[in-house]
Amino acid sequence: MPILEVKGLRKSFGTVKAVEGISFTVEAGEVFTIIGPNGAGKTTTLEMIEGLQAPDAGTISINGMDWSKNAEQIKYIIGVQPQSGAMFDLLSVEENLDLFAAFYPHSKQAAEVLEMINLTEHRDKRLKSLSGGQRQRLAIGLAMISDPQIIFLDEPTTGLDPQARRNIWDIVLKLKSLGKTTILTTHYMEEAEKLSDRVCIVDQGRIITVDTPAKLIDQLTKEREVRLSFLDGEEAAIATELVAQEQPTVVRTSREGASLKLWSVQPEETLYFVFGFTKEKGYRVEQVSIREMSLEDVFIAFTGKEWRD
Amino acid sequence: MSNGKQLSKLFGAQIKMMFREKQVWFWNLFFPIILMVIFMVIFGGDGGSEFKAKIAVVKSNANSTSNMLEDYLHKVPVFEWKSEQVVSKEQADTWIKDKDVDAVVVLPETEEATALELIVNKENEKSANTQAIRGILDQFIQQSNYAVANVQPTFKLEMSAVSNGSEDLNYVDFLLTGMIALAVAQGGLFGMVDMVEMRRKGLLKRLRMTPVKMGLFGVGGMLVRFVLGIVQIVILAVIGVFGFGANLHLDFPTLIVGFFVGALAFNALGYFFSSFSKSIEAYMGMANIASFLMMFLSGIFFPTSGFPEWLVPVSEVLPLTYFVNGIRDGMVYGSGIATSEFWTGIGILGIWGIIAFALGVLIFRKSKVEVR
Numbered sequence: 164m165p166i167l168e169v170k171g172l173r174k175s176f177g178t179v180k181a182v183e184g185i186s187f188t189v190e191a192g193e194v195f196t197i198i199g200p201n202g203a204g205k206t207t208t209l210e211m212i213e214g215l216q217a218p219d220a221g222t223i224s225i226n227g228m229d230w231s232k233n234a235e236q237i238k239y240i241i242g243v244q245p246q247s248g249a250m251f252d253l254l255s256v257e258e259n260l261d262l263f264a265a266f267y268p269h270s271k272q273a274a275e276v277l278e279m280i281n282l283t284e285h286r287d288k289r290l291k292s293l294s295g296g297q298r299q300r301l302a303i304g305l306a307m308i309s310d311p312q313i314i315f316l317d318e319p320t321t322g323l324d325p326q327a328r329r330n331i332w333d334i335v336l337k338l339k340s341l342g343k344t345t346i347l348t349t350h351y352m353e354e355a356e357k358l359s360d361r362v363c364i365v366d367q368g369r370i371i372t373v374d375t376p377a378k379l380i381d382q383l384t385k386e387r388e389v390r391l392s393f394l395d396g397e398e399a400a401i402a403t404e405l406v407a408q409e410q411p412t413v414v415r416t417s418r419e420g421a422s423l424k425l426w427s428v429q430p431e432e433t434l435y436f437v438f439g440f441t442k443e444k445g446y447r448v449e450q451v452s453i454r455e456m457s458l459e460d461v462f463i464a465f466t467g468k469e470w471r472d
Numbered sequence: 473m474s475n476g477k478q479l480s481k482l483f484g485a486q487i488k489m490m491f492r493e494k495q496v497w498f499w500n501l502f503f504p505i506i507l508m509v510i511f512m513v514i515f516g517g518d519g520g521s522e523f524k525a526k527i528a529v530v531k532s533n534a535n536s537t538s539n540m541l542e543d544y545l546h547k548v549p550v551f552e553w554k555s556e557q558v559v560s561k562e563q564a565d566t567w568i569k570d571k572d573v574d575a576v577v578v579l580p581e582t583e584e585a586t587a588l589e590l591i592v593n594k595e596n597e598k599s600a601n602t603q604a605i606r607g608i609l610d611q612f613i614q615q616s617n618y619a620v621a622n623v624q625p626t627f628k629l630e631m632s633a634v635s636n637g638s639e640d641l642n643y644v645d646f647l648l649t650g651m652i653a654l655a656v657a658q659g660g661l662f663g664m665v666d667m668v669e670m671r672r673k674g675l676l677k678r679l680r681m682t683p684v685k686m687g688l689f690g691v692g693g694m695l696v697r698f699v700l701g702i703v704q705i706v707i708l709a710v711i712g713v714f715g716f717g718a719n720l721h722l723d724f725p726t727l728i729v730g731f732f733v734g735a736l737a738f739n740a741l742g743y744f745f746s747s748f749s750k751s752i753e754a755y756m757g758m759a760n761i762a763s764f765l766m767m768f769l770s771g772i773f774f775p776t777s778g779f780p781e782w783l784v785p786v787s788e789v790l791p792l793t794y795f796v797n798g799i800r801d802g803m804v805y806g807s808g809i810a811t812s813e814f815w816t817g818i819g820i821l822g823i824w825g826i827i828a829f830a831l832g833v834l835i836f837r838k839s840k841v842e843v844r
Contacts, residue, residue, distance in 0.1 A: 213681055214681070215677060215680065215681065235683055238681065238682060238683040239683060241681075243678075243681045245674060245677065245678055245681070247673065247674030247677070247678070249670075249673045249674035249675040249677070249678045250675070250678075251485065251489060251675070253488070253489040253492045253493060254485060254488060254489060258485060258488065261481070261485075262481060262482070262485045263682065265477070265478050265481035265482065265684075266478070266679075266682040266683055266684035267682070267683060289492075309682075
């Protein structure tokens with residue numbers, strides 16, 4: 164049985180349709196990421212699952228339970244880090260954890276959570292003296308204090324610097340190793356690829372596709388982009404482009420000065436051939452790369468829209 | 473965790489938050505202390521200073537009547553003459569305009585004239601000083617009439633001040649208890665600013681995602697406010713008694729009932745304000761208006777008996793009127809718990825509290841749906 168099952172969720176605010184029929188299931192132990200541009204309906208979907216908003220239509224089942232009948236029991240098994248990151252600013256890190264622990268019949272020790280979120284040395288600091296990343300880690304810590312089965316993280320890394328983001332990723336990976344189910348939203352594609360077992364791409368209140376990051380990328384066209392740049396100037400690039408175009412594996416090419424881009428369905432073979440040619444001619448290749456396909460390409464392929472962070 | 477344990481945790485956390493907030497210290501302790509000290513220094517006095525009025529006497533024509541009145545005036549002990557001699561009208565006018573004297577008495581110009589003229593500065597026309605001088609002169613004229621007619625008055629008025637409880641109730645006691653009531657009331661009116669802030673920051677929403685009982689959270693907060701109220705009462709009373717010689721006649725059952733119901737009622741009002749205030753500014757504005765209106769209309773600084781008639785009904789509906797009466801019953805009158813007046817006041821306070829709380833809950837429930 165899936166730990167979370169969402170069927171046909173719909174929600175409108177006045178005339179704005181925020182969520183238009185979202186369905187998915189999450190298995191226990193998964194890191195499930197909902198990704199999409201701002202205003203795609205991620206937070207609304209999450210808030211409906213967390214019981215903060217009643218859906219206009221659709222059903223939500225959490226570990227076989229339903230908000231209308233088992234609200235209290237559901238609250239015992241979920242932990243939430245909301246986007247607002249609201250906490251008690253006049254209390255210290257540890258006091259916040261202690262207070263939230265008091266809300267639950269069973270909870271973890273504050274010290275254990277402090278260790279996991281790497282805030283042990285800041286335990287006595289008031290919240291106003293914490294950095295953005297430390298605050299966010301505490302918000303996640305508060306979501307973990309009741310030792311819940313499912314943890315919801317709503318854009319935990321938005322607005323953080325790269326190092327602080329990586330620290331949050333570490334926590335998510337730790338949660339995964341503990342067998343927790345994590346529902347994550349983000350608008351960083353890189354994050355979704357790194358952390359998720361499965362990714363659910365949403366746009367304008369609808370699911371575009373759900374799958375593992377690797378499979379989503381695999382579904383894309385088989386062409387890969389190969390980039391080369393030459394030390395001997397334009398001439399070498401022009402000559403290489405001409406011979407490459409005769410290759411059956413090369414779909415198209417483009418050139419700008421001494422840099423050349425080739426789209427190939429078999430990049431290894433294409434490169435083998437190109438290097439044979441450049442060695443014969445004595446052209447010196449300065450840089451070579453095969454661009455990895457990312458979830459951004461998936462988004463672009465599915466929506467035809469540009470991806471913006 | 474059991475409810476009791478949870479409540480004690482919630483209480484502990486909230487009391488820390490309360491006393492870590494500098495605003496709480498300022499508005500709930502320093503502000504009422506400063507206000508009380510100022511009022512006591514200005515109006516409290518030591519009660520020992522006697523009334524004195526500075527006057528000048530104008531005599532434009534010496535005749536037997538004016539000479540006699542001048543003589544008598546010299547003998548009135550509360551009149552202090554600006555110049556030992558009578559002065560000209562022009563000189564006296566200048567003094568009046570510059571407020572060098574409180575009043576000028578113009579003696580009759582002719583022997584047959586019977587009118588005595590009193591001149592005061594227009595600004596002071598209605599002041600207590602002018603009223604007193606007038607009263608004294610009235611008395612003086614009457615005495616002079618008796619002297620001329622050679623009769624002995626039959627009736628005499630003897631005045632002494634009394635209150636319904638202790639014999640030594642004075643303005644300092646009145647003001648002290650007024651300030652205590654005001655401080656506790658303001659603690660309630662302004663104290664719910666946390667609710668606005670918690671809602672604005674999404675903390676209320678965050679708490680709704682946990683199984684914590686919001687009712688229990690509220691009870692914890694209320695207990696913290698009771699602690700703050702007790703601290704306010706003790707500090708203000710200590711300053712009043714030791715700094716300004718206030719006399720207290722404590723009646724604990726009365727004080728406890730009055731304080732408990734009053735604190736609940738004013739917190740309920742604060743809660744009601746917080747239910748529809750979208751920002752701290754809006755809330756503070758609302759609390760300020762309520763607090764200022766009541767401060768002056770409920771007999772905190774001065775008794776309401778001096779109010780114009782049309783204002784009395786307004787004063788009679790305000791909760792602070794009943795709260796301050798309850799506190800005075802419990803702290804200086806040493807009476808109360810047995811009187812129906814006390815319980816009527818407590819009843820009215822309670823009604824205010826219940827209505828405000830019910831409206832607050834209703835509005836909070838309604839707005840919850842709109843939270844995004």
